[in-house]
């Protein structure tokens with residue numbers, strides 16, 4: 001992973017079309033510039049301003065859930081929140097229009113392509129209906145993003161992208177990739193955490209108590225900074241990393257972990273497997289035990305829910321904010337139970353709980 005962009009490359013785009021991925025290639029360099037600009041735009045001040053908006057929106061979600069005793073397919077409901085969170089973060093007070101919904105439509109159009117075990121040459125792919133549908137969905141989203149860029153208002157990540165010298169088309173390209181990455185993955189991470197809390201009521205009670213005390217001023221520090229909250233999220237990302245497979249391609253002949261890899265070999269790193277086999281978690285790697293994170297500092301490469309190296313997750317800062325804000329608010333408010341859930345998760349793209357219905361009881 002640390003040799004990404006040189007010895008090991010990210011060689012496909014969102015639609016699995018081949019790209020170079022090598023340092024020095026104009027497409028790779030443009031992407032890396034966009035990454036740097038995005039990360040600069042996720043500084044503490046921008047995140048602090050966004051937190052207030054997100055807390056209010058989470059309260060709105062909670063108000064809707066309070067009227068119910070269960071929620072079927074919580075990922076779908078949380079996706080809507082994470083998608084709107086991203087468009088708000090990007091466009092500030094400008095009206096993002098239907099950008100969040102269009103991102104969902106593009107993701108739905110891409111899913112059969114990303115999850116297919118078959119990969120046809122581009123000359124054939126171009127004529128496949130699913131490929132064309134995804135191209136159309138991307139164009140529709142791009143139109144919506146361009147419109148939002150020109151809408152009245154101000155603030156948001158798009159201004160950092162412009163300040164960093166990205167022209168509107170380069171910004172739109174960044175927004176498409178970031179929008180897709182921030183749509184389902186944070187929703188999956190929140191949902192896995194709620195499932196873990198449902199199955200570990202003692203942890204859930206302890207967490208809710210601490211969060212409640214922090215809110216009323218009886219506890220130490222602010223709720224979102226509570227260590228048990230951080231450990232709970234870290235432990236959930238360890239056991240159920242939403243991006244459970246990370247792909248690289250060997251650039252020329254390479255050696256890695258004692259293996260000789262021929263040029264073009266595909267290398268798959270699975271955070272799911274690493275997190276359950278790394279020495280730091282030995283003994284009870286499959287057990288949900290947030291307290292293990294007290295004083296724990298996993299060794300290099302042992303914990304990688306956000307990847308590592310030059311292509312690690314661009315949106316980690318925003319993702320952390322979303323996870324702490326949303327999980328804290330929900331854990332304080334509800335006792336969760338698992339009403340239904342398939343034994344096997346959905347592993348086709350993002351790691352998702354399948355057929356999940358969560359029971360809700362107000363605290």
Ligand code: HEM
Nearest residue numbers: 178181182186189243305306307308311312313314315319
């Ligand atoms: C819990 C939430 C999230 C998790 C667990 C997560 C995890 C990951 C992982 C494992 C990767 C692959 C890293 C690699 O290939 O080395 C990745 C890539 C990426 N993530 Fe995230 N992510 C999350 C949320 C977000 C959000 C909110 C955004 C955008 C605001 C985002 C934007 C991206 C982008 C653009 C990439 C591709 C980076 C590249 O290829 O250079 N992610 N993420």
